[in-house]
Amino acid sequence: MKVGFETLVRCVPEEVIPKARFDYLQPALAKLPLRLQEQFSIVPNEVRKYRGEDGDRAELMAIATAREALDASGLQPSDIDYVIGGAVSLHKALGLGLDTPMLNIANCCASFVDSCQIAWNLVESGECRRVLIVASAALAGGPNGGTTDLTDAIAPIFGDGAAAAIVSSQNLKCEFLSYYGETDGACYRSARGEVRPLANPELAEAAGVPAGPGPYFCMDDISYIEVASEKGYLRNSLEKALDKAGLPLSALDVVICHHLGDCEASWTQDLVDAGLPAETFQNLRLQTGNTGHTDLPTDLAQFVHDGLVRPDSVVALWVPGAGISLGCLVLRWLA
Amino acid sequence: MSIGFETVVKYLPGEVLDVRDHYSYLEPAIARLSIEAQEKLRSTAPYQVRRLKDVSAAEIMALAAGLKAVDSIGLNPSEIDALFVAQTGGKQFMPLLGSYLHLNLGLRKNAIVRNVVDDNTSILDASYVAWNFVKSGLCKRVLVIAVAAQIGGQTGFGVDLTDPLAQNYGDGAAAAIVSAQNLKCEFLSYHFESYPVRPRTGGTLIANIGRVRPLANPDLAVKAGVEDKPGAYLVLDDPLFDQVAGRRGLISESLGRALKKAGLGLQDVQLVIAPHIGHLEPGWMLDLQAAGLPQEAYRNLRSRYGNTAAADLLIDVAEFAEESSIAKKSVVALWTPCVGVQLAALILRWPGSPYE
Numbered sequence: 001m002k003v004g005f006e007t008l009v010r011c012v013p014e015e016v017i018p019k020a021r022f023d024y025l026q027p028a029l030a031k032l033p034l035r036l037q038e039q040f041s042i043v044p045n046e047v048r049k050y051r052g053e054d055g056d057r058a059e060l061m062a063i064a065t066a067r068e069a070l071d072a073s074g075l076q077p078s079d080i081d082y083v084i085g086g087a088v089s090l091h092k093a094l095g096l097g098l099d100t101p102m103l104n105i106a107n108c109c110a111s112f113v114d115s116c117q118i119a120w121n122l123v124e125s126g127e128c129r130r131v132l133i134v135a136s137a138a139l140a141g142g143p144n145g146g147t148t149d150l151t152d153a154i155a156p157i158f159g160d161g162a163a164a165a166i167v168s169s170q171n172l173k174c175e176f177l178s179y180y181g182e183t184d185g186a187c188y189r190s191a192r193g194e195v196r197p198l199a200n201p202e203l204a205e206a207a208g209v210p211a212g213p214g215p216y217f218c219m220d221d222i223s224y225i226e227v228a229s230e231k232g233y234l235r236n237s238l239e240k241a242l243d244k245a246g247l248p249l250s251a252l253d254v255v256i257c258h259h260l261g262d263c264e265a266s267w268t269q270d271l272v273d274a275g276l277p278a279e280t281f282q283n284l285r286l287q288t289g290n291t292g293h294t295d296l297p298t299d300l301a302q303f304v305h306d307g308l309v310r311p312d313s314v315v316a317l318w319v320p321g322a323g324i325s326l327g328c329l330v331l332r333w334l335a
Numbered sequence: 336m337s338i339g340f341e342t343v344v345k346y347l348p349g350e351v352l353d354v355r356d357h358y359s360y361l362e363p364a365i366a367r368l369s370i371e372a373q374e375k376l377r378s379t380a381p382y383q384v385r386r387l388k389d390v391s392a393a394e395i396m397a398l399a400a401g402l403k404a405v406d407s408i409g410l411n412p413s414e415i416d417a418l419f420v421a422q423t424g425g426k427q428f429m430p431l432l433g434s435y436l437h438l439n440l441g442l443r444k445n446a447i448v449r450n451v452v453d454d455n456t457s458i459l460d461a462s463y464v465a466w467n468f469v470k471s472g473l474c475k476r477v478l479v480i481a482v483a484a485q486i487g488g489q490t491g492f493g494v495d496l497t498d499p500l501a502q503n504y505g506d507g508a509a510a511a512i513v514s515a516q517n518l519k520c521e522f523l524s525y526h527f528e529s530y531p532v533r534p535r536t537g538g539t540l541i542a543n544i545g546r547v548r549p550l551a552n553p554d555l556a557v558k559a560g561v562e563d564k565p566g567a568y569l570v571l572d573d574p575l576f577d578q579v580a581g582r583r584g585l586i587s588e589s590l591g592r593a594l595k596k597a598g599l600g601l602q603d604v605q606l607v608i609a610p611h612i613g614h615l616e617p618g619w620m621l622d623l624q625a626a627g628l629p630q631e632a633y634r635n636l637r638s639r640y641g642n643t644a645a646a647d648l649l650i651d652v653a654e655f656a657e658e659s660s661i662a663k664k665s666v667v668a669l670w671t672p673c674v675g676v677q678l679a680a681l682i683l684r685w686p687g688s689p690y691e
Contacts, residue, residue: 088676099527099592108430121464121467127467182444182445184434184444185437191430195566212565215547324434
């Protein structure tokens with residue numbers, strides 16, 4: 001049975017925040033060790049921020065994007081058997097049935113791809129006909145947002161984003177070919193989130209945020225980046241993923257990677273070393289920043305729209321989430 | 336194919352707190368509550384709870400439970416194909432415990448690892464997905480671990496120890512292995528319901544944490560042995576949860592729907608295990624009795640361990656199994672609501688396989 005995306009939609013938040021908006025962080029950057037200065041200087045040209053109703057931005061984007069997915073597919077809420085991702089409010093806003101289960105998994109930036117694996121299993125086994133996956137991240141910081149401390153020198157890399165997909169075996173836009181995952185707990189404490197004070201409270205006013213502690217992302221230990229950018233890391237895991245699909249690495253047309261600017265040079269080199277053209281590596285990091293687990297589905301949706309991913313393209317969605325939770329989904333675009 | 340728990344074990348920290356004695360420092364805060372709230376609090380507090388006083392309490396307890404589960408049936412960690420983790424509390428909200436446990440349990444590099452963040456329903460939701468992984472042939476064995484590190488971690492998450500509610504909560508962990516072999520019990524059905532009345536932080540990056548707030552009673556910080564600092568502490572100031580989860584008929588009606596999926600009725604149930612939420616228990620018990628179940632059909636270990644959140648149900652199942660107090664061929668219902676409000680139920684037959 002073929003299983004894949006029946007629908008895939010992305011949400012492009014309205015507000016554009018150019019990198020110049022973060023110039024106030026220069027004093028914070030200057031205080032860091034040279035290695036971190038270099039790393040945090042690899043920033044996108046701009047990021048996006050949701051500007052809609054008042055409220056939790058991640059929840060609001062999730063609801064808007066999930067509605068769009070239903071509309072785009074012509075499906076009714078009653079056609080959805082299972083939902084992965086999203087707050088309880090999503091259930092109400094969509095008008096799902098009383099007993100439609102919702103599951104939330106927290107595998108950091110690998111969560112969307114890892115959700116696809118669960119959805120694939122539920123559909124293939126006949127347990128569900130359609131699974132709605134919602135990915136939403138309010139990482140542009142500020143009130144009603146997520147985990148970004150806007151006084152931290154790393155803040156400019158993060159933006160808001162959302163995507164939604166319906167996984168089924170009907171009217172497929174693409175077919176899943178394989179999923180491969182790996183876990184490496186040695187970096188458990190590297191890229192992490194904890195309750196802490198602002199990194200640079202003296203910049204709170206310039207950043208437009210209240211002083212005081214919050215649940216913030218921090219990365220004072222770069223072992224996560226070192227592992228994720230090791231030579232051969234991308235190539236080896238891609239080979240395993242493609243092997244499960246019975247394909248060689250050369251079958252890949254597009255590799256969409258998580259938006260980690262400081263790893264991209266290494267990843268591109270990995271693909272070139274494997275004999276793939278450098279342009280196989282594609283993503284929209286410069287336009288959207290790091291949008292967490294929404295990076296991959298939003299890029300894929302845009303690349304399909306732009307014609308970069310064409311019918312019969314073999315695409316790998318590849319992400320080393322913090323932890324490290326590495327997930328890779330290989331699919332063939334059909335539509 | 337019968338699928339269920341091949342093993343289920345609990346891990347509780349050694350330190351036992353006598354609740355009345357230990358939390359006597361909360362009396363000034365309790366005295367500031369309404370008479371009704373004071374009575375409710377005093378009548379529903381457990382006798383004792385367990386505590387692991389360590390910043391890595393979540394890691395320690397979850398790992399201990401996981402290792403115990405694997406050892407209990409003589410498995411090599413490489414025989415575990417997937418790991419699902421449900422946690423309440425911990426020292427970081429991302430990444431959650433999955434990758435740490437994967438490393439320290441010695442699982443295969445490519446074993447599937449998922450952190451489930453659906454509050455109290457997480458362990459049942461995880462068991463359902465694990466059930467499907469086994470049924471479909473994707474996995475032979477899935478390890479599910481639930482841990483509550485709420486009072487001993489002092490990491491800025493969990494319970495505010497200056498809040499009178501603190502006395503209801505405890506630390507603990509449990510683990511089970513879902514498979515189709517040598518079953519201790521068989522899964523009969525899974526059921527989920529959603530009654531959305533208030534937002535619950537969801538999604539994948541924020542996990543289950545609330546807004547950061549100061550201590551409820553900073554004047555008690557020293558006596559509570561905690562630093563006076565803000566944290567993402569549990570807040571129960573919204574009556575909507577109680578109104579929905581305590582609604583007359585909710586437990587019997589939703590269990591009825593869960594049992595119907597297994598071709599059973601409420602009268603077929605011998606044991607209902609519900610979460611350790613003391614003030615809602617009298618209503619749930621009345622509800623089940625009104626539906627025809629005997630009083631003794633409702634059992635849990637709240638008075639012994641307090642509210643251990645995500646770990647409540649598995650801890651109870653593990654201990655009832657240890658003491659052989661679940662009658663053979665019993666139908667057991669694990670039922671829990673979580674904030675939001677959503678609820679999940681897993682119906683088991685104990686023991687349910689010809690291997691028994």
